[in-house]
Amino acid sequence: MPPPPGSDELVFFVNGRKVTERDIDPEVTLLTFLRRNLGLTGTKSACGGGGCGACTVMLSRHDPASGKPRHVSIPACLVPLCSLHGAAITTVEGVGSIRTRVHPVQERIARSHGTQCGFCTPGMVMSLYTLLRNHPQPSEEQLADALAGNLCRCTGYRPILESGRTFCSDSHGCGQSGAGWCCLDRPGDDSSPPGSSGLQAHVCSELLPKAEFQPWDPSQEPIFPPELTRMAESPERRSLTFRGDRVTWVSPGGLRELLELKAQHPEAPLVLGNTALGPASKPHGRVHPLLISPARVPELSAVTESRDGLTIGAGCSLAQLQDVLAKSISELPEEKTQTLRALATALRKLAGQQVRNLASLGGHVMSRQSSSDLNPILAVGRAALHLLSEGGARLMPLDELFLAGTASAGLRPGEILESVHVPYSRKREFVSGFRQAQAPQNAMPHVSAGMRVLLAEGTNAIEDLSIAYGGLGATAVMAPRSCQQLLGKPWTEETLDEACRLVLGEVAIPGPAPGGRVEFRRTLLVSFLFRFYLQVLRELRRGRAPGAPSTLSVSVQHWDIWRYPRLPDQSLGALEDLPVTVPQGMQTYQRVDPQQPSQDPVGRPVMHLSGLKHATGEAVFCDDLPRVDRELSMALVTSTRPHARIVSVDPAEALRLPGVADVITAKDIPGTNGTEDDRLLAVDEVLCVGQVICAVVAETDEQAKRATERVRVTYEDLEPVVFSIQDAMRQNSFLCPEKKLEQGNVEEAFEKADRVIEGEVHVGGQEHFYMETQRVLVIPKAGDGELDIYASTQDPAHVQKTVSLTLNVPHNQVTCHVKRVGGGFGGKVGKPAALGAIAAVGAIKTGRAVRLVLDREDDMLITGGRHPLFGKYKVGFKDSGRIKALDIECYINGGCTLGDSELVTEFLILKLENAYKIRNLRFRGRACRTNLPSNTAFRGFGFPQGALVTEACITAVAAKCGLPPEKVREKNMYKTVDKTIYKQAFSPEPLRQCWAECLERADLPGRRARADAFNQQNPWRKRGVAAVPMKFSVGFAATSYHQAAALVHVYTDGSVLVAHGGSELGQGIHTKMLQVASRELRVPMSRLHTQETSTATVPNTVATAASIGADANGKAVQNACQTLLKRLEPIIKKNAEGTWEDWIEAAFEQRISLSATGYFRGYKAFMDWEKGEGEPFPYYVFGAACSEVEIDCLTGAHRKLRTDIVMDAGCSLNPALDVGQVEGAFLQGAGLYTSEELHYSPEGALLSRGPAEYKIPTAADVPEELNVTLLPSSQTQLTLYSSKGLGESGMFLGSSVFFAISDAVTAARRDRGLAEDCTVRSPATPERVRMACQDRFTEMIPREDPGTAKPWSIPIA
């Protein structure tokens, strides 16, 4: 195709190769170009909005000033391709390859077991690689900073950080150095912490094979392309223009051209980082016909220092701003740098490094986002904006008028921001910035603030005061009237109180304010004021402290410091934010028997088979498959109503759009449209917002998505509409009958108990947030009507079956292939089948291949997640803490269709007793039918929600008895061989071992005593400690699900191909299967291979779920290998000295089949719900965790100080993978219980649809010390080599963090003389923690009268 007239040539480099493009569409991002045009699919797409880091690449530009290239990490998903003229891009493929040389960064992340599904790994590698290009020996702080913008849903981050730490200048062994038991400080690798019980003989702690790492030589890195250096040194001064179908991009070569262009097109936005413009345009499909890029205008990047302040070019990136501030802060006297320091502190927490590298100061200031971290500080710091236009220059204050405006308000037509002037602070002037967000890192603030005070010379009277807040409403706001009224007042507590009252009166947050959390945000307004008051007081007092650093005393040296009230020691805790550190810890596991042959890999910490491919980007995921001939993209049209009749669906407008091939509706389905209850495509009624109505297929993804907006659906709203569990209970809206288990005589036991209490527990839902969203590629084969389906699924047989039913073709014409899945966690058991079937209908109707890739917003909207739960308990107990009777009633929010909800209810009820033997028990559960997307399987399958009710009840009993909760737990725990409530016998021995070992390792009594002492000293910071035991049942509660098959081929060169029915989700099932085959065949793993999971190779498979995948499939692989070996036995006997290859050759000669199937006719499992008896689970995994946290009572933030986990893994097949599962699940659990919060609008639409609104844990959420111990091997004949499945169980151990937070909150409430709160709500978000720690500030807050205003979001649990 010829380039559009008038387009210039875009020149940039990718991985050392020159790319020249004329035919550039300004709407194309770097990510799309890399993946689609260059086939560089190592760079992944997981959110499309800069929030996850999966698409991180390195951008390098020559800096003429320093004469060197500047390397920065950037999110490729936000970078317009047109912005790259003269830049060099390095992707993960350019760093290293398994075909040539794997880079040390890639090698170390893989060998440190820092990859599981591997979807986040290329992004992690690129962040680390860029760090090293800039800092060959980074500090740990720089490491933490570099990874702050990268999310991982699998690993729990610890091994990724460990791999990065091997490059750090301040790295000390395994992180235990100084604690006295660093593995590098000791001979051998026996490493038991002080106080451990000696169970640790033969333990090993070396999951980081440092000795094997190749050294890194920075001098060997590729040089910056000389051609780009030349381009940068003699830049073209003419404007560059790139024209697309809808958008034109102009990059003026100089300031004059820029101003001319802006004068001609005043409405055209300037694009710098595109981090505000890009995401803002996306949801509404907003198009700006002209985009002006001022990146090549040097004046916009200038930084000048003057006598009164710094003037920073609007084009400077936020990362450059950080450098500028750091330099000035180090060079100038402290009194001048108050505003600069506040900005530098705020920048450290603003987004991740990738976004800061891209986003500009000008874009930040001008986009005037409400939650801005910087604008409130700039506003109080008296910053001014240098505006330029053809008509001249002018200065505009960055004040309340500016903040209150929209993006272009206050600007004259044609005006641009040239620079921002930040005045130096004056003597006796103090400036601070504050923020509180849902998570410690990479999270937009709920509230941000900037505060400045100038005290009058020689007095403590307020001469000038300025307060600004972000995050409260549509714009950032200031409190000028309050500040005015406080002038002349002394800096005292009384003035603080008055300031709080005034500010609360002036700065209103309306009840239905977007973002909700109204009372919390109001509380933060005054909590921040208090913190500012104390900070100023501290600085004032520091002025007289003997030995105070001279820099600190400068601003107060002439003052009468006696004038200032003493800063009570107890208030110090209220001064600072909680710190973020790189975690340390130890992972211990049983070493294999020294007699085990070295070839036998079972029990050894073998690296994930795809680890290196994950790290080099060569691991192929579903959407990395090359486009096939005439392939179409599919996008889904979903319901915008929670319950409605579909009056009409009109696709006409969509069909007229360019590239649109067809619109697929229910009428196009040749076979069955799902079930009566659960349609694939809605027919005449919709039951929730997000239900799929129809689908558009078009030539490109963008065209398909755009067309979905043009399909006109007319609705007629229907009643009833039910969202919450409580509404469903009131309206008797249930999906299935009640499930109940009972033993003993509950009512009688209540009568006999010393005390009876009741309580409620609310547990929010959880989004799977697998990094790879749902995706499927359907390829119809010419000729026989066959279909190949490539899906990211945990259950390929289910995909095959659903597609065949939908198309009305036999199963044998449909083959589902799964190479690897970028995380599943239960969310890819059911949904991929429905999506595969819809895509298959599109493929059959059009006769073309169809690819369906959900973007993050749609994935979160459509697919459902963990069931929210509401639990009520009534418990009768003795004063000693012995529980006599327990009655628990649970309701889960199942959403609009049955799906897995009945099964989840059953599992929930079966597992509710957790680790406790209580003679009189009654458990009841029901699944509520609501008008929300159907909730589904999620790691733990009901257990993490249900057991929280049980543990909350135990905690409440302990509180009533005045006993530590662990004592009550111990008292009620199973002690000897016994039967569960459903009469299944088991031995609790490993449970008790885990519990005892955990408490001992964690030194729980000592820790509790130290926490108590800390709490006495600190009214504003509280520490809490908690330990939870766990009995987790593994497997499906149905015999037919416990089967697996395998197919093993040996080829004549001796290489072995292993196929089995499990999907590789990151858990390392393929690795474990080859370990099994290697042991059985006595062949090294290097001779073994597995290609994919396919319904054509191993039919009728069961979902890879319920923690039993490796166990069941491993037995099938074992069976196949044993069959083969049996056939080979006579040959081996005859030639005992021969090699494997000799035997295979001989077998072939003798016509012995070298291919065998294996089968595992699994565990028996049954449950008779009528009788309440059965043996629903093959076996149990036991564990215990103890966590210690510290909360900030003023903001509700917490830090995880330490977690000790002890798990019973039986004889681990692979301790590295198993520890990875435990740590990853633990952190996912900690996310469930502390930060992951889903919000729904009053109309039932999910509001949290991406990483910006939904906070999964980041690297900063890992406990500062995380120790994981796999209990020394215990033998059981039942399972494969006595191993146990650890996929899910660790999830619940995250609740130890929740209970530690509750413990800390209880300490705060005790201090304040408040009653214990028997209503438990998970997650323990900063909002909930802050509001529970009531104090004088929460008391000042005007309360919203429920029902007076329509809330922003509604509770559903």
Ligand SMILES: Cc1cc2nc3c(=O)[nH]c(=O)nc-3n(C[C@H](O)[C@H](O)[C@H](O)COP(=O)(O)OP(=O)(O)OC[C@H]3O[C@@H](n4cnc5c(N)ncnc54)[C@H](O)[C@@H]3O)c2cc1C
């Ligand atoms: C994942 C993510 C996380 C984030 N987290 C935070 C956070 O924690 N805290 C926070 O405060 N912010 C956060 N942000 C917001 C971020 O700071 C802003 O998006 C960014 O600073 C905008 O800069 P930009 O260069 O990308 O602007 P662009 O998107 O390029 O432009 C934004 C707007 O500014 C205008 N503009 C730009 N330059 C000029 C100029 N010189 N003259 C006139 N108009 C101009 C444009 O016309 C446009 O309307 C986050 C953003 C993302 C994507």
Ligand code: FES
């Ligand atoms: S895909 Fe780019 S940051 Fe998430």
Ligand code: FES
């Ligand atoms: S390994 Fe990080 S998301 Fe899966």
